Amino acid sequence: MDTWTLLLEGFATALQPIYLLWALLGVLLGTAVGVLPGIGPAMTVALLLPITYSLEPTAAFIVFAGIYYGGMYGGSTTSILLNTPGESASIVTALEGNRMARAGRGAAALATAAIGSFIAGTIATVLLTLLAPVVARFAVSLGPADYFALMVIAFLTVGALLGDSAWRGMVSLSIGLFIGLIGVDTLTGQARFTLGIPQLGDGIDVVLVAVGLFALGEALYVGSRLRNGEIPIIPITRGWRTWMRRSDWARSWKPWLRGAGIGFPIGSIPAGGADVATFLSYATERSLAKPEYRKQFGKGAIEGVAGPESANNAAAAGVLVPLLTLGIPTTATAAIILSAFQSYGIQPGPRLFDTQPALVWALIASLYIGNTLLLVLNLPLVGMWVKLLQIPRPYLYAGILVFAGLGAYAANFTVFDIGVLLVLGVLGFFMRRLGFPIAPLVVGAILGPMAEEQLRKAMQIGQGDPSYLVQSPFSIVAYVAMALIIVLALWLKRRRARFEAALPAADTTAIAAIDEEIESHEPHPQPDRGRLSTTALPRVDRDPDRPEDDRRD
Amino acid sequence: MSTATSAGATPSGASAASRSARIEAMAFVGLIALLSIAVLIATTTIREPPGSTNTLGARVVPYAVGGLMLVSAIAVLIGQLRGRFGHAEEGEDIDLEHGTSWGSTGVVVLSFLSLMLTIPHLGWPLGVTILFTGASLALGAKRWWVAVLIGLALGVVTQVVFGTLLGLSLPATGTLTSWIGL
Numbered sequence: 001m002d003t004w005t006l007l008l009e010g011f012a013t014a015l016q017p018i019y020l021l022w023a024l025l026g027v028l029l030g031t032a033v034g035v036l037p038g039i040g041p042a043m044t045v046a047l048l049l050p051i052t053y054s055l056e057p058t059a060a061f062i063v064f065a066g067i068y069y070g071g072m073y074g075g076s077t078t079s080i081l082l083n084t085p086g087e088s089a090s091i092v093t094a095l096e097g098n099r100m101a102r103a104g105r106g107a108a109a110l111a112t113a114a115i116g117s118f119i120a121g122t123i124a125t126v127l128l129t130l131l132a133p134v135v136a137r138f139a140v141s142l143g144p145a146d147y148f149a150l151m152v153i154a155f156l157t158v159g160a161l162l163g164d165s166a167w168r169g170m171v172s173l174s175i176g177l178f179i180g181l182i183g184v185d186t187l188t189g190q191a192r193f194t195l196g197i198p199q200l201g202d203g204i205d206v207v208l209v210a211v212g213l214f215a216l217g218e219a220l221y222v223g224s225r226l227r228n229g230e231i232p233i234i235p236i237t238r239g240w241r242t243w244m245r246r247s248d249w250a251r252s253w254k255p256w257l258r259g260a261g262i263g264f265p266i267g268s269i270p271a272g273g274a275d276v277a278t279f280l281s282y283a284t285e286r287s288l289a290k291p292e293y294r295k296q297f298g299k300g301a302i303e304g305v306a307g308p309e310s311a312n313n314a315a316a317a318g319v320l321v322p323l324l325t326l327g328i329p330t331t332a333t334a335a336i337i338l339s340a341f342q343s344y345g346i347q348p349g350p351r352l353f354d355t356q357p358a359l360v361w362a363l364i365a366s367l368y369i370g371n372t373l374l375l376v377l378n379l380p381l382v383g384m385w386v387k388l389l390q391i392p393r394p395y396l397y398a399g400i401l402v403f404a405g406l407g408a409y410a411a412n413f414t415v416f417d418i419g420v421l422l423v424l425g426v427l428g429f430f431m432r433r434l435g436f437p438i439a440p441l442v443v444g445a446i447l448g449p450m451a452e453e454q455l456r457k458a459m460q461i462g463q464g465d466p467s468y469l470v471q472s473p474f475s476i477v478a479y480v481a482m483a484l485i486i487v488l489a490l491w492l493k494r495r496r497a498r499f500e501a502a503l504p505a506a507d508t509t510a511i512a513a514i515d516e517e518i519e520s521h522e523p524h525p526q527p528d529r530g531r532l533s534t535t536a537l538p539r540v541d542r543d544p545d546r547p548e549d550d551r552r553d
Numbered sequence: 554m555s556t557a558t559s560a561g562a563t564p565s566g567a568s569a570a571s572r573s574a575r576i577e578a579m580a581f582v583g584l585i586a587l588l589s590i591a592v593l594i595a596t597t598t599i600r601e602p603p604g605s606t607n608t609l610g611a612r613v614v615p616y617a618v619g620g621l622m623l624v625s626a627i628a629v630l631i632g633q634l635r636g637r638f639g640h641a642e643e644g645e646d647i648d649l650e651h652g653t654s655w656g657s658t659g660v661v662v663l664s665f666l667s668l669m670l671t672i673p674h675l676g677w678p679l680g681v682t683i684l685f686t687g688a689s690l691a692l693g694a695k696r697w698w699v700a701v702l703i704g705l706a707l708g709v710v711t712q713v714v715f716g717t718l719l720g721l722s723l724p725a726t727g728t729l730t731s732w733i734g735l
Contacts, residue, residue: 037646054719167632168639170625171585177618178592185611190600192615193592216665223692224658227648393646395703398689401661402681402707405668409677410721415669422665433653434578435639448618456609464609 003133010361014369019062022055023366026063027373030070035385036396037078041071041316042332042439043218046210047403049340050410057344058359062366064337069121069370072316073378076113076309077385081106081234096282096297096304101234103300110382111243112252112302113309118375120260120310124317125367127264132353132364135325139350142326144457145468149475150328151451153482157270158330159440161489169440172431176444179204179424180452187456204420205411206339209445212421213438214332215404217428219397224429226393233389243379251293252306255285259310266311267318269485270330276489279496281311317367324348324360327450332439335446578638582630589622660691676726677716681708 013019033044044067051060080097100109142150159173160166182193183203194200244252259281266277285307286297297304322328327349329335341348346356353360378385408421428438455469462468470476596615641649664687671680685704686697694700716723726733 037644050715050721051719054715054721165629165632165637165639167625167628170621171582171629174589174618174622174625175585178588178622181615181618185599188601188611190611192599192611193595220658220661221642222644222646223661223688224653224655225647225649225651226654226657226692227646392694394689394692394694395700397692398685398694398700398704399707401665401688402685402704402711405665405681405684406711406715406723409668409672409723410715413722415672418665418669418672422662425665426662429658430577430581432642434581435641452614455614459609 003129006133006357006361007129007365009358010363010365011368013058013358013362014062014365019059019362019366020369022059022062023066023369024373026066027070027370027377028066029063030067031074031374031378031385032070032388033067034071034074035077035388036074036391037082037389039218039400040075040214041068042210042336042442043214044071045333045336045340046207046214047400047407049207049210049336049343050403050407053343053410057346058362060340060344061359061363062370064340065363065366066370066373068316068333068337069313069367069374072313073114073117073374074385076117076312077110077378077382078389080109080113080305081386082389096301096308098234099298099300100302100305101300105300105302106234107243108245108248108302109300109305111379112248112306114375114378115244116252116256116259116306116310117313118371119256120263120314121317121371122368123257123260124264124267124314125364125371128317128320128367129364131268132321132325135321136350136353139326142350142474143472144454144461145470146472146474146478147326148451148454148458148469149478150322150326151447151454153478153485154270154328154330154447155440155444155451156482157485157489158332158443160486161276161493166490168436172436172438173440173444175427176209176441176446177448179209179441179445180448186449186453199412199414199416203449204424204445205417206336206342206446207411208408208417208421209424210332210336210339210442211404211407212424213428213431213442214336215400215407216421216425217432217438219400219404220425220429221432222393223397226397233386248302251302254288255281255303255307256310258284258288259307259312260314262307263311263314263316264318267315267330268321269481270322270328276492277311277315278308279492281307283495283499320367324352324363325350327352329443329447332442335439335443339446575633575638578633579630582626582633586623586626586630589619589626592619592622657691657693661688664688664691672724672727674727674729676730677723678705678708678712678725679727679730681705681711 014023029048030041030044033039033047034041039047045064048063048067051063055063076097080101082098097106097109097113100106155173155177159169161169178193180203182200184191184194184201191201262281262284263277266280282304285301285303286294289297289301289303293301293303319329319331319334322330323334323338325348327338327347329338338348346352346359404421404425405418408417409415411417431438431441458469459466462471470479592615596612596619599612599615601610601612643649664684667683667687668680671683675683682701682704685707686700689700689704690697712723712725715721716725
């Protein structure tokens with residue numbers, strides 16, 4: 001029950017008006033930046049790192065919690081409503097949601113994504129509340145060798161599982177580790193790879209790595225291939241109360257719960273991040289769906305939005321378990337949040353719950369608050385978010401450059417960092433062009449120095465005998481688990497690639513046809529479908545004369 | 554996935570990579586391999602203070618990192634020789650069917666680089682104005698005066714929010730604009 005007392009104290013902190021205001025700000029910022037196309041959660045957090053220079057820790061982490069969850073919500077809105085020509089996105093949830101929207105069910109897709117994210121996010125936050133203190137208590141007994149094992153797992157899973165091939169991930173990881181090595185070695189005081197430049201003596205600030213690779217690199221890359229002309233936004237209906245039909249609720253609630261159950265555990269182990277969770281949830285929902293609904297998969301099945309969206313959010317909460325209790329980030333976003341902690345001189349890990357209980361529990365409480373705020377804000381305000389999609393791209397990406405410059409300059413207030421940022425940005429630009437994943441680099445640069453420190457401590461205890469690294473039962477279990485995770489995840493990845501390659505392009509009338517067919521023998525057919533849809537969308541039976549291609553361009 | 558269809562009509566997207574893309578990929582990985590060799594050589598020059606025999610010195614991890622970089626770069630290089638090239642990243646705003654506009658990318662890079670001069674000499678708000686104007690015009694903004702106005706507004710707003718309200722020491726004016734007197 002101790003946990004609950006602490007959590008209540010956390011709520012007492014987080015519910016103070018000023019912190020509520022910060023939570024609201026974080027949620028709004030996170031959603032706004034998340035909705036903007038091409039900006040993922042990692043870039044959102046990276047761009048907003050400079051606020052940590054001037055806020056007190058509790059306020060800053062409440063803002064970050066809001067940004068973290070808000071970015072997830074915002075991203076799904078974009079992928080559902082943005083009618084990108086050709087393949088919209090590789091993430092399965094975007095696919096089903098986008099096809100639902102094209103068939104006039106965009107509102108339902110948005111609603112099931114938002115409510116599912118809320119439910120799964122809340123369940124996962126409860127699990128985090130219960131699990132984190134237990135893990136932290138256990139983790140106190142871990143030695144340096146065990147930590148080193150955990151970090152090796154984080155490196156290798158992030159490196160091997162993201163991107164086109166494992167070796168490309170390893171190249172990215174090793175560049176990141178190298179960036180982490182630059183600077184004066186803390187243990188021996190020797191300069192490493194500084195090329196005699198005094199500004200490099202303190203190493204390259206992780207803010208520069210995150211902002212350079214995610215914000216600047218992305219802006220340069222998109223800028224070099226900016227799509228000409230506007231991307232049409234799929235219209236949605238007004239009146240959010242009637243968004244979901246009774247059958248939508250009936251088809252959604254089980255995927256929500258299953259998504260939470262799949263997402264949280266996968267998020268909390270290093271297994272390649274939320275992508276694995278969303279795909280597993282999608283595959284589960286497809287195989288569990290009734291046959292008549294199953295043929296709707298790939299053509300806008302609501303289960304295919306509800307499940308993966310929930311899994312995605314639950315995984316986001318799961319990622320916080322190793323981050324807060326062990327100090328191990330398993331995704332790029334988590335690595336950037338870790339660096340935000342470090343910029344306050346706070347080291348996440350088992351002792352965090354003892355040394356900073358007020359901060360941790362306020363952070364966890366603000367996760368509940370942020371999640372609720374998001375549900376309240378997002379459903380009614382979706383029209384406002386959609387407007388953000390219409391920002392002219394030249395101004396959008398120029399604005400990203402401004403904030404990247406702000407982040408770089410504010411790190412140390414030297415223009416030298418602007419140059420470093422540009423070098424990293426150009427590196428990120430070429431890595432994106434040539435199919436190298438970015439996340440391993442960022443994780444390597446942030447976690448690398450910590451891993452070296454643990455390795456050296458372990459070697460000191462083991463008196464230079466490398467076999468000490470694999471002597472504790474925990475480290476043996478960890479390395480075996482790592483091998484299993486990598487093999488399993490690579491297999492899953494291949495399956496997903498094959499699945500996505502085999503996916504046929506569905507045309508809107510076919511989607512609408514199958515939707516109406518299912519509706520016709522629903523136990524509770526809802527006749528207000530026509531009222532909910534906008535007129536520009538394809539109808540199958542009611543007006544067959546309408547040219548079928550007017551919604552697709 | 555979609556790259557196969559967007560990179561060309563061939564069934565395997567990898568072999569559809571154009572000649573210039575293949576050269577670029579080989580050059581990039583070649584540079585990484587060179588970097589790894591440089592890392593390994595530079596590591597030999599890191600001074601090891603005497604007397605730390607049974608713990609890890611300052612060189613061990615750099616050797617391991619350089620080695621990992623070399624091995625993985627060679628592995629990717631071999632893969633590319635066999636025709637396995639990476640897929641360019643996709644996104645909502647990214648058009649993979651048309652070529653890269655190097656000109657506008659260059660202008661964007663230069664606009665960003667201009668901050669190194671403009672922040673100390675002109676101050677933050679004007680530096681932002683120049684960066685924003687240059688970058689948005691290069692990316693296809695139609696009216697230059699709109700870009701200037703938005704850039705100036707962004708510069709002033711960030712100066713007020715981050716400089717005045719949040720207390721970051723952003724220079725409002727630089728050595729050339731100190732006569733403005735703020």
